[in-house]
Amino acid sequence: MLHNKKKYDELKAKKGAEFDRAYTEQMVVDHKQTIADFKKESSDGSxxxxxxxxDGEIPALEHHLMESEKAITAMK
Known part of the structure; x- marks a missing residue:
């Protein structure tokens, strides 16, 4: 939980394009972690x-990741 609070505080301090970039980069990180978690549950769950x-949600999450990565590229 403290990790999330720290990220929130970091984002809160940013404005404009700096916020957009940091937010989008965090979305990529979060989606990668979520996909890994869902894949683990899909293969190892009880x-x-x-x-x-x-398993059914993984394709949508991967699509969201791809769109987040496109957004980062578009900002450069």
């Missing part, structure tokens, strides 16, 4: 319904 849910 409940079939959660495994199926995680």
């Amino acid at each position: 409940q079939a319904s959660l495994k199926a849910f995680a």
Whole structure:
């Protein structure tokens, strides 16, 4: 939780294009972690319904990651 508070405080201090860049970069980091978590649950989970849910969400998460990466490229 402290990690999230620190990131929030860092973003809160930024303005304009600096905020946009930092926010988008954090979105990429967060999506990569979320995808890894969902893949782990999909392959190693103990409940079939959660495994199926995680597996079904991975394509959307990967699409969101791709769009976040495009946004970073567009800002440069």
